[in-house]
Amino acid sequence: MADRRRINPPSGPTITPIFLASPSDPPTQPPHRTRPPHEIRKIFLKTGLTPSASGSAYLELEPSSSPKPTTCVDRSTSALKLTCTVHGPRPLPRSVPFSPHLLLTAHVKFAPFASKHRRGYVRDTSERDLSVHVETALRGLLISERWPKSGVDVVITILEAEDDGPAFTEGGSGGAGDGAGGLSGWGMMSVLSGCMTVASAAIADAGIDCSDLVSGGVAAVVRQPSFPHTQTGASKASPKEIVLDPCPSEHADILAVCVVGYLRSRDQITEIWTRGDMEGLPGEEGSEQSNFEVLLDQAVEAAVSSRLVLDAALKEATEYKLQKMAPALPSSGEKVKGSD
Amino acid sequence: MAKQPISAAQPLSFPPSHFAKLAPRSYLHAHLSSSNGRRPSGRLPHEARKPQINTGSLTHCHGSAVVRAGDNAVVCGIRAEILNASDIVDCTPATKPEELEQRYGTDEEDSQRPEIKAYYTLHITLLVLSLSGPPFPTIWTALLSALRNTRLPKAWWDADRQSVICSPLISDSKPLRLNGLPIAMSCGVFNTEKDGAGLVSQNADGGGKDGKKWILCDTDGFEEGCCEEEITVVVRERQAASGRGMEIVRIEKCGGGVVGREEMREVVMLAEERWKVVKEAVEGSA
Numbered sequence: 001m002a003d004r005r006r007i008n009p010p011s012g013p014t015i016t017p018i019f020l021a022s023p024s025d026p027p028t029q030p031p032h033r034t035r036p037p038h039e040i041r042k043i044f045l046k047t048g049l050t051p052s053a054s055g056s057a058y059l060e061l062e063p064s065s066s067p068k069p070t071t072c073v074d075r076s077t078s079a080l081k082l083t084c085t086v087h088g089p090r091p092l093p094r095s096v097p098f099s100p101h102l103l104l105t106a107h108v109k110f111a112p113f114a115s116k117h118r119r120g121y122v123r124d125t126s127e128r129d130l131s132v133h134v135e136t137a138l139r140g141l142l143i144s145e146r147w148p149k150s151g152v153d154v155v156i157t158i159l160e161a162e163d164d165g166p167a168f169t170e171g172g173s174g175g176a177g178d179g180a181g182g183l184s185g186w187g188m189m190s191v192l193s194g195c196m197t198v199a200s201a202a203i204a205d206a207g208i209d210c211s212d213l214v215s216g217g218v219a220a221v222v223r224q225p226s227f228p229h230t231q232t233g234a235s236k237a238s239p240k241e242i243v244l245d246p247c248p249s250e251h252a253d254i255l256a257v258c259v260v261g262y263l264r265s266r267d268q269i270t271e272i273w274t275r276g277d278m279e280g281l282p283g284e285e286g287s288e289q290s291n292f293e294v295l296l297d298q299a300v301e302a303a304v305s306s307r308l309v310l311d312a313a314l315k316e317a318t319e320y321k322l323q324k325m326a327p328a329l330p331s332s333g334e335k336v337k338g339s340d
Numbered sequence: 341m342a343k344q345p346i347s348a349a350q351p352l353s354f355p356p357s358h359f360a361k362l363a364p365r366s367y368l369h370a371h372l373s374s375s376n377g378r379r380p381s382g383r384l385p386h387e388a389r390k391p392q393i394n395t396g397s398l399t400h401c402h403g404s405a406v407v408r409a410g411d412n413a414v415v416c417g418i419r420a421e422i423l424n425a426s427d428i429v430d431c432t433p434a435t436k437p438e439e440l441e442q443r444y445g446t447d448e449e450d451s452q453r454p455e456i457k458a459y460y461t462l463h464i465t466l467l468v469l470s471l472s473g474p475p476f477p478t479i480w481t482a483l484l485s486a487l488r489n490t491r492l493p494k495a496w497w498d499a500d501r502q503s504v505i506c507s508p509l510i511s512d513s514k515p516l517r518l519n520g521l522p523i524a525m526s527c528g529v530f531n532t533e534k535d536g537a538g539l540v541s542q543n544a545d546g547g548g549k550d551g552k553k554w555i556l557c558d559t560d561g562f563e564e565g566c567c568e569e570e571i572t573v574v575v576r577e578r579q580a581a582s583g584r585g586m587e588i589v590r591i592e593k594c595g596g597g598v599v600g601r602e603e604m605r606e607v608v609m610l611a612e613e614r615w616k617v618v619k620e621a622v623e624g625s626a
């Protein structure tokens with residue numbers, strides 16, 4: 001258990017600072033969703049940020065609320081920030097038995113400073129779980145027969161994760177803030193969606209043969225008492241509705257979340273992960289669809305929206321690569337004066 | 341790409357990028373010995389890159405910085421957490437509370453020293469996102485920028501709760517006080533003296549005899565592969581009353597035997613120049 005690879009602090013539990021509610025400030029309102037239910041957050045996606053890897057991509061979601069100048073040390077608006085590098089395809093080491101396919105390994109790691117609670121340096125179970133999900137999503141994507149006897153590593157580092165929902169009290173005194181409050185960890189679902197999109201971009205950047213691109217999409221069933229709802233809810237007291245790309249800190253009550261990895265051109269799903277209670281959704285009248293299918297369709301819709309960003313980012317990167325390649329092609333003689 | 345008929349034979353030529361891969365040393369030598377004497381990246385041998393620094397972009401950190409210099413990219417995140425004095429177990433002598441108190445304790449004028457209940461622990465994590473060339477200067481700049489960016493919340497002992505409570509206001513928080521601003525520079529020495537086979541000589545009389553050497557400041561990944569000798573110098577402004585000027589914090593030199601006393605003096609001068617550039621970048625980012 002002893003971690004010998006790093007310089008560790010004195011042993012003994014360190015705790016995150018507990019903040020007092022400031023008396024002068026009015027209690028800050030928890031952030032609430034300002035987007036329409038069918039709009040996903042803006043995505044920043046760029047490939048090729050790590051030149052030493054064969055493929056790389058960086059993804060960032062815009063922060064939930066507008067970052068107004070805050071007087072508080074503890075900022076609540078966090079945005080998902082992911083970086084992904086792809087190494088390979090490279091020959092398998094001799095110790096590995098023969099494989100007629102490309103062997104894919106995915107590593108997802110939270111940076112220690114990624115979330116409200118400090119992560120360790122060794123991968124924990126949730127990170128392993130995410131890795132398996134990402135691996136499954138990508139496996140359906142690669143044309144692995146074209147790369148026998150080789151392996152590819154996909155390494156995703158989460159620089160900043162999404163908050164795990166309103167489990168933490170904002171500026172609240174006392175020791176609240178451990179992921180209490182029933183089901184927590186909704187942020188994980190958005191993280192997985194981002195991981196799939198960014199990994200797909202990095203694999204495309206590495207030039208590995210793919211049948212399509214996978215993009216992640218998330219849809220959630222939320223209950224918002226104050227939200228002006230127009231749809232007729234199934235139950236009168238608590239109108240539930242489906243939102244795309246939920247930001248856990250914006251919704252007081254998340255009931256169920258579905259995340260998919262979707263191949264748009266082939267209309268296939270390579271990864272589904274659902275959690276929570278899907279009862280009593282505002283479905284269409286007389287529809288045969290089950291609640292699950294309603295939610296799934298919405299998640300696919302979110303994936304279609306994020307695919308647009310993925311396509312645009314890759315198109316931009318390819319144009320840039322072609323532009324860079326163009327002057328090299330008709331070269332005559334060695335040019336001593338190089339360009340950076 | 342359109343196929344070209346074989347009859348339209350072109351003279352054997354290839355783009356510079358291929359040349360660089362096939363014969364890196366010759367490629368670098370051809371650049372350095374050309375009329376303008378620039379490196380493949382377009383920089384002069386003594387020209388360093390100015391790092392790009394962004395601070396405070398990570399939400400869950402008390403201080404953070406992203407530094408890019410060429411193809412090197414490093415993220416540094418600093419989290420301050422509280423370690424209760426009573427929780428310290430199995431200390432090594434260096435981390436005993438009394439010793440910590442002696443080393444980092446309150447100022448001398450504070451005559452009635454209060455009992456120490458807890459310490460701030462800084463968890464510093466450095467992630468290298470992209471690596472090309474010597475990593476230490478970039479990592480060091482990231483660490484410095486993040487430390488400069490760090491603000492610790494004001495904390496006090498709450499006897500009722502039996503725990504440490506922090507003030508949420510930024511106006512109450514305090515920055516860290518850093519002792520000077522040591523800045524690292526690395527450079528490589530490209531030497532063609534004992535290079536009979538490795539270098540395709542430009543001269544008619546063959547390589548090896550007319551060896552030359554260049555000190556390349558702030559090498560990138562390609563140049564690092566061509567240099568056998570590497571020097572890292574850390575300098576900072578002199579702190580003591582002994583006068584103004586720069587002082588050397590650390591010198592590390594690996595490989596090769598070219599750099600003697602004179603050259604080392606030159607390298608230190610370069611590091612001092614570099615100090616100004618990086619200082620400007622670090623202070624400009626805050």
